[in-house]
Amino acid sequence: MEDIDSTPPPPPPPPPPRPPSTSRITRLNSYISTTRIGKRFKLAQRNTTFTTELRAGTATFLTMAYILAVNASILSDSGGTCSISDCIPLCSDPSVSAADCLNRPNLRLIPPDATCKFSPINPGYANCLEKLRKDLIVATIASSLIGCVIMGVLANLPLALAPGMGTNAYFAYTVVGFHGSGTVSYQSALAAVFIEGLIFLLISAVGLRAKLAKLVPKPVRISSSAGIGLFLAFIGLQGNQGLGLIGYSSSTLVTLGGCPSSSRAMLAPVMMLPNGTVSLIPGGTVSGNILCLNGRMESPTLCFLD
Numbered sequence: 074m075e076d077i078d079s080t081p082p083p084p085p086p087p088p089p090p091r092p093p094s095t096s097r098i099t100r101l102n103s104y105i106s107t108t109r110i111g112k113r114f115k116l117a118q119r120n121t122t123f124t125t126e127l128r129a130g131t132a133t134f135l136t137m138a139y140i141l142a143v144n145a146s147i148l149s150d151s152g153g154t155c156s157i158s159d160c161i162p163l164c165s166d167p168s169v170s171a172a173d174c175l176n177r178p179n180l181r182l183i184p185p186d187a188t189c190k191f192s193p194i195n196p197g198y199a200n201c202l203e204k205l206r207k208d209l210i211v212a213t214i215a216s217s218l219i220g221c222v223i224m225g226v227l228a229n230l231p232l233a234l235a236p237g238m239g240t241n242a243y244f245a246y247t248v249v250g251f252h253g254s255g256t257v258s259y260q261s262a263l264a265a266v267f268i269e270g271l272i273f274l275l276i277s278a279v280g281l282r283a284k285l286a287k288l289v290p291k292p293v294r295i296s297s298s299a300g301i302g303l304f305l306a307f308i309g310l311q312g313n314q315g316l317g318l319i320g321y322s323s324s325t326l327v328t329l330g331g332c333p334s335s336s337r338a339m340l341a342p343v344m345m346l347p348n349g350t351v352s353l354i355p356g357g358t359v360s361g362n363i364l365c366l367n368g369r370m371e372s373p374t375l376c377f378l379d
Contacts, residue, residue, distance in 0.1 A: 098124055114229060126231065133233045140217070140235045143305065145209035151245040152190065152253040153205040154260075160185030161197035190252040238301050242308075 095103075102122035105111045116122060162182040164174030174180045189195035194202075213236055220234030248262045249255045257265075276282045286294075310318040319327050 129231065130233075137217075137233060137235050139305075140238065141210055141213050143238065143308065144213045144236045144241055145206050147241045147245050147308070148209050149202055149206040150251055151249040151259060151262075152202070152251075153209075155190075155198055155201035155205060156253070157185055157187060157189060157198075159197050159201040160189035160195040163195065190254075239304060242304070 102116075102124055105123040106116045111117065111123070114126075116126070162171055162184050164171055165180050165183055166174070169177065169180060171182060174182055185195055185197075190198055217233075217235040224230055224232050224234055244262060244266070245251075247255070248257050248265075249259050250257075253259060273282070276285070307319065311320075318329065320329070
Protein backbone atom coordinates (compact mmCIF):
# COMPACT_ATOMS: atom_id res chain seq x y z
CA MET A 74 0.00 0.00 0.00
CA GLU A 75 1.14 3.47 -0.72
CA ASP A 76 1.47 5.99 2.05
CA ILE A 77 -1.01 8.83 1.74
CA ASP A 78 0.32 12.24 2.74
CA SER A 79 -2.19 13.71 5.17
CA THR A 80 -0.40 17.07 5.46
CA PRO A 81 -2.85 19.87 4.60
CA PRO A 82 -1.89 22.09 1.71
CA PRO A 83 -0.27 25.41 2.59
CA PRO A 84 -2.65 28.36 2.90
CA PRO A 85 -2.82 30.75 -0.01
CA PRO A 86 -0.62 33.82 0.23
CA PRO A 87 -2.32 36.92 1.71
CA PRO A 88 -3.51 39.53 -0.73
CA PRO A 89 -1.20 42.46 -1.29
CA PRO A 90 -1.87 45.36 1.09
CA ARG A 91 -4.08 48.09 -0.20
CA PRO A 92 -2.62 51.53 -0.49
CA PRO A 93 -3.77 53.73 2.39
CA SER A 94 -6.92 55.60 1.50
CA THR A 95 -6.57 59.36 1.43
CA SER A 96 -9.36 61.74 2.34
CA ARG A 97 -10.41 64.67 0.26
CA ILE A 98 -8.75 67.07 2.68
CA THR A 99 -5.45 65.20 2.41
CA ARG A 100 -5.64 65.21 -1.37
CA LEU A 101 -6.52 68.90 -1.31
CA ASN A 102 -3.54 69.71 0.91
CA SER A 103 -1.22 67.65 -1.29
CA TYR A 104 -2.48 69.37 -4.42
CA ILE A 105 -2.24 72.92 -3.05
CA SER A 106 1.28 72.30 -1.72
CA THR A 107 2.41 71.65 -5.31
CA THR A 108 0.70 74.68 -6.82
CA ARG A 109 2.18 78.12 -7.24
CA ILE A 110 0.40 79.33 -4.09
CA GLY A 111 1.76 76.45 -2.01
CA LYS A 112 5.29 77.04 -3.26
CA ARG A 113 4.96 80.80 -2.74
CA PHE A 114 4.06 80.37 0.93
CA LYS A 115 6.41 77.38 1.40
CA LEU A 116 3.79 75.06 2.85
CA ALA A 117 5.85 71.90 2.39
CA GLN A 118 9.10 73.49 3.62
CA ARG A 119 7.40 74.75 6.76
CA ASN A 120 5.80 71.34 7.40
CA THR A 121 2.28 72.75 7.30
CA THR A 122 -0.82 72.35 5.17
CA PHE A 123 -3.41 74.56 3.58
CA THR A 124 -6.21 73.52 5.96
CA THR A 125 -3.93 74.02 8.98
CA GLU A 126 -3.18 77.57 7.90
CA LEU A 127 -6.87 78.12 7.19
CA ARG A 128 -7.82 77.06 10.73
CA ALA A 129 -5.04 79.17 12.21
CA GLY A 130 -6.14 82.21 10.23
CA THR A 131 -9.76 81.76 11.29
CA ALA A 132 -8.77 81.46 14.96
CA THR A 133 -6.57 84.56 14.67
CA PHE A 134 -9.39 86.55 13.08
CA LEU A 135 -11.89 85.53 15.77
CA THR A 136 -9.34 86.48 18.43
CA MET A 137 -8.74 89.94 16.98
CA ALA A 138 -12.20 90.78 15.62
CA TYR A 139 -13.12 92.66 18.80
CA ILE A 140 -10.61 95.36 17.81
CA LEU A 141 -12.94 96.54 15.03
CA ALA A 142 -15.57 97.69 17.52
CA VAL A 143 -13.40 98.51 20.54
CA ASN A 144 -10.89 100.65 18.66
CA ALA A 145 -13.63 102.72 17.04
CA SER A 146 -15.46 103.09 20.35
CA ILE A 147 -12.35 104.29 22.18
CA LEU A 148 -11.22 106.73 19.49
CA SER A 149 -14.72 108.18 19.10
CA ASP A 150 -14.63 109.13 22.80
CA SER A 151 -11.97 111.68 21.86
CA GLY A 152 -14.61 113.56 19.88
CA GLY A 153 -12.58 113.39 16.68
CA THR A 154 -13.45 116.17 14.28
CA CYS A 155 -16.77 116.85 16.03
CA SER A 156 -16.98 120.28 17.64
CA ILE A 157 -19.44 122.77 19.11
CA SER A 158 -20.50 123.70 15.57
CA ASP A 159 -22.14 120.27 15.28
CA CYS A 160 -24.39 120.98 18.26
CA ILE A 161 -27.90 122.20 17.52
CA PRO A 162 -29.93 124.82 19.43
CA LEU A 163 -32.31 123.31 21.97
CA CYS A 164 -35.52 124.58 23.46
CA SER A 165 -35.52 125.86 27.02
CA ASP A 166 -38.08 123.12 27.70
CA PRO A 167 -36.34 119.80 26.92
CA SER A 168 -39.68 118.12 26.18
CA VAL A 169 -40.41 120.53 23.30
CA SER A 170 -38.72 120.25 19.92
CA ALA A 171 -36.79 123.15 18.42
CA ALA A 172 -39.40 123.66 15.68
CA ASP A 173 -42.29 123.91 18.16
CA CYS A 174 -40.25 126.07 20.50
CA LEU A 175 -40.39 129.02 18.08
CA ASN A 176 -44.18 128.98 18.12
CA ARG A 177 -44.47 129.32 21.89
CA PRO A 178 -43.91 132.81 23.33
CA ASN A 179 -42.85 131.60 26.77
CA LEU A 180 -40.08 129.39 25.39
CA ARG A 181 -36.82 130.22 23.64
CA LEU A 182 -34.02 128.46 21.80
CA ILE A 183 -30.77 128.12 23.74
CA PRO A 184 -27.66 128.37 21.52
CA PRO A 185 -25.10 125.60 22.08
CA ASP A 186 -21.99 126.23 24.14
CA ALA A 187 -19.00 124.16 25.26
CA THR A 188 -21.16 122.07 27.59
CA CYS A 189 -23.06 120.54 24.66
CA LYS A 190 -20.29 117.95 24.28
CA PHE A 191 -20.84 116.49 27.71
CA SER A 192 -23.72 114.79 29.48
CA PRO A 193 -26.46 115.34 28.55
CA ILE A 194 -24.90 115.25 25.09
CA ASN A 195 -26.46 117.48 22.46
CA PRO A 196 -28.32 115.45 19.78
CA GLY A 197 -26.36 117.09 16.98
CA TYR A 198 -23.05 116.28 18.64
CA ALA A 199 -24.24 112.72 19.32
CA ASN A 200 -25.07 112.25 15.63
CA CYS A 201 -21.60 113.47 14.69
CA LEU A 202 -20.04 110.99 17.14
CA GLU A 203 -22.07 108.13 15.68
CA LYS A 204 -20.94 109.00 12.15
CA LEU A 205 -17.36 109.28 13.40
CA ARG A 206 -17.58 105.84 15.02
CA LYS A 207 -18.77 104.26 11.77
CA ASP A 208 -15.96 105.95 9.84
CA LEU A 209 -13.44 104.68 12.38
CA ILE A 210 -14.73 101.13 11.97
CA VAL A 211 -14.11 101.38 8.22
CA ALA A 212 -10.66 102.89 8.83
CA THR A 213 -9.79 100.10 11.27
CA ILE A 214 -10.86 97.45 8.74
CA ALA A 215 -8.90 99.11 5.92
CA SER A 216 -5.70 99.52 7.93
CA SER A 217 -5.87 95.95 9.23
CA LEU A 218 -6.49 94.61 5.72
CA ILE A 219 -3.55 96.51 4.25
CA GLY A 220 -1.24 95.45 7.09
CA CYS A 221 -2.22 91.78 6.87
CA VAL A 222 -1.81 91.72 3.08
CA ILE A 223 1.64 93.30 3.30
CA MET A 224 2.69 90.92 6.08
CA GLY A 225 1.40 87.83 4.29
CA VAL A 226 2.12 88.55 0.62
CA LEU A 227 5.33 90.58 0.83
CA ALA A 228 6.92 89.41 4.09
CA ASN A 229 5.52 85.85 3.76
CA LEU A 230 4.93 85.61 7.51
CA PRO A 231 1.82 84.15 9.20
CA LEU A 232 1.15 87.26 11.27
CA ALA A 233 -1.98 89.39 11.52
CA LEU A 234 -1.77 93.13 12.08
CA ALA A 235 -4.36 95.45 13.63
CA PRO A 236 -4.37 98.65 15.70
CA GLY A 237 -2.95 98.00 19.14
CA MET A 238 -5.04 98.30 22.27
CA GLY A 239 -3.67 100.61 24.94
CA THR A 240 -2.09 103.30 22.83
CA ASN A 241 -5.49 104.21 21.40
CA ALA A 242 -6.84 104.72 24.92
CA TYR A 243 -3.82 106.90 25.76
CA PHE A 244 -4.50 108.88 22.59
CA ALA A 245 -8.22 109.32 23.33
CA TYR A 246 -8.35 109.84 27.08
CA THR A 247 -4.96 111.37 27.94
CA VAL A 248 -3.68 113.26 24.89
CA VAL A 249 -6.89 114.52 23.27
CA GLY A 250 -9.16 114.00 26.27
CA PHE A 251 -12.77 112.90 26.48
CA HIS A 252 -14.65 114.77 23.75
CA GLY A 253 -11.66 117.04 23.19
CA SER A 254 -11.25 118.16 26.79
CA GLY A 255 -7.46 117.67 26.72
CA THR A 256 -4.71 120.13 25.95
CA VAL A 257 -3.90 118.75 22.46
CA SER A 258 -6.30 118.99 19.55
CA TYR A 259 -7.39 115.91 17.62
CA GLN A 260 -5.64 117.10 14.44
CA SER A 261 -2.34 117.82 16.24
CA ALA A 262 -2.44 114.43 17.94
CA LEU A 263 -2.96 112.69 14.59
CA ALA A 264 0.03 114.57 13.17
CA ALA A 265 2.14 113.34 16.10
CA VAL A 266 0.97 109.77 15.44
CA PHE A 267 1.96 110.11 11.78
CA ILE A 268 5.46 111.31 12.70
CA GLU A 269 5.75 108.51 15.27
CA GLY A 270 4.87 106.00 12.54
CA LEU A 271 7.62 107.32 10.28
CA ILE A 272 10.15 107.09 13.12
CA PHE A 273 9.03 103.54 13.93
CA LEU A 274 9.40 102.57 10.26
CA LEU A 275 12.90 104.03 10.18
CA ILE A 276 14.17 102.22 13.27
CA SER A 277 12.63 98.98 11.98
CA ALA A 278 14.40 99.34 8.64
CA VAL A 279 17.82 99.80 10.26
CA GLY A 280 17.28 96.95 12.74
CA LEU A 281 17.19 99.14 15.83
CA ARG A 282 13.64 98.13 16.79
CA ALA A 283 14.62 94.53 17.55
CA LYS A 284 17.48 95.69 19.75
CA LEU A 285 15.19 98.03 21.66
CA ALA A 286 12.62 95.26 22.11
CA LYS A 287 15.25 93.00 23.68
CA LEU A 288 15.93 95.66 26.30
CA VAL A 289 12.41 95.19 27.68
CA PRO A 290 12.50 92.59 30.50
CA LYS A 291 10.90 89.28 29.64
CA PRO A 292 8.37 89.42 32.52
CA VAL A 293 7.13 92.75 31.18
CA ARG A 294 6.74 91.33 27.67
CA ILE A 295 4.84 88.30 28.95
CA SER A 296 2.59 90.29 31.27
CA SER A 297 1.63 92.75 28.53
CA SER A 298 -0.97 90.33 27.14
CA ALA A 299 -2.58 89.92 30.56
CA GLY A 300 -2.48 93.67 31.10
CA ILE A 301 -4.24 94.35 27.79
CA GLY A 302 -6.88 91.77 28.70
CA LEU A 303 -7.52 93.42 32.05
CA PHE A 304 -7.68 96.81 30.38
CA LEU A 305 -10.33 95.60 27.93
CA ALA A 306 -12.28 94.03 30.79
CA PHE A 307 -12.10 97.38 32.60
CA ILE A 308 -13.58 99.11 29.55
CA GLY A 309 -16.36 96.53 29.34
CA LEU A 310 -17.27 97.07 33.00
CA GLN A 311 -17.62 100.84 32.65
CA GLY A 312 -20.93 102.60 32.28
CA ASN A 313 -20.37 104.23 28.88
CA GLN A 314 -20.19 101.18 26.62
CA GLY A 315 -20.22 98.33 29.11
CA LEU A 316 -22.14 96.89 32.02
CA GLY A 317 -21.93 99.88 34.30
CA LEU A 318 -20.29 97.94 37.11
CA ILE A 319 -17.53 100.56 37.39
CA GLY A 320 -18.20 104.28 37.72
CA TYR A 321 -16.27 107.49 38.30
CA SER A 322 -15.31 108.65 41.78
CA SER A 323 -13.73 112.01 42.53
CA SER A 324 -11.75 110.55 45.44
CA THR A 325 -10.64 107.14 44.13
CA LEU A 326 -11.12 107.78 40.37
CA VAL A 327 -13.07 104.52 40.02
CA THR A 328 -15.66 102.86 42.22
CA LEU A 329 -18.35 100.22 42.02
CA GLY A 330 -21.44 101.31 40.15
CA GLY A 331 -24.81 101.40 41.84
CA CYS A 332 -28.32 100.89 40.58
CA PRO A 333 -30.41 104.07 40.06
CA SER A 334 -33.25 104.47 42.53
CA SER A 335 -35.80 104.46 39.70
CA SER A 336 -34.76 100.93 38.71
CA ARG A 337 -34.50 99.31 42.14
CA ALA A 338 -36.81 96.56 43.36
CA MET A 339 -36.57 95.33 46.93
CA LEU A 340 -36.25 91.59 47.44
CA ALA A 341 -38.42 89.69 49.92
CA PRO A 342 -39.19 86.00 50.63
CA VAL A 343 -42.72 85.33 49.37
CA MET A 344 -44.98 82.35 48.86
CA MET A 345 -47.91 81.61 46.57
CA LEU A 346 -51.19 81.09 48.44
CA PRO A 347 -53.92 78.67 47.26
CA ASN A 348 -56.11 81.57 46.16
CA GLY A 349 -53.42 82.74 43.75
CA THR A 350 -52.16 85.69 45.76
CA VAL A 351 -48.60 86.26 46.90
CA SER A 352 -47.72 86.91 50.53
CA LEU A 353 -44.63 87.19 52.68
CA ILE A 354 -43.43 83.97 54.24
CA PRO A 355 -44.42 83.96 57.95
CA GLY A 356 -41.64 85.68 59.83
CA GLY A 357 -40.10 87.04 56.63
CA THR A 358 -39.28 90.69 56.08
CA VAL A 359 -38.33 92.82 53.13
CA SER A 360 -34.60 92.44 52.53
CA GLY A 361 -32.12 95.25 52.12
CA ASN A 362 -30.93 93.60 48.92
CA ILE A 363 -32.17 95.04 45.65
CA LEU A 364 -32.68 93.90 42.06
CA CYS A 365 -31.74 96.30 39.27
CA LEU A 366 -34.58 96.11 36.76
CA ASN A 367 -32.94 97.77 33.76
CA GLY A 368 -30.19 95.18 33.55
CA ARG A 369 -27.27 97.50 34.23
CA MET A 370 -25.93 99.69 37.00
CA GLU A 371 -25.50 103.33 36.07
CA SER A 372 -25.16 105.40 39.22
CA PRO A 373 -21.47 105.62 40.24
CA THR A 374 -22.18 104.99 43.90
CA LEU A 375 -23.38 102.22 46.14
CA CYS A 376 -25.33 104.59 48.40
CA PHE A 377 -28.92 103.41 48.37
CA LEU A 378 -30.29 106.30 50.41
CA ASP A 379 -30.94 108.75 47.59
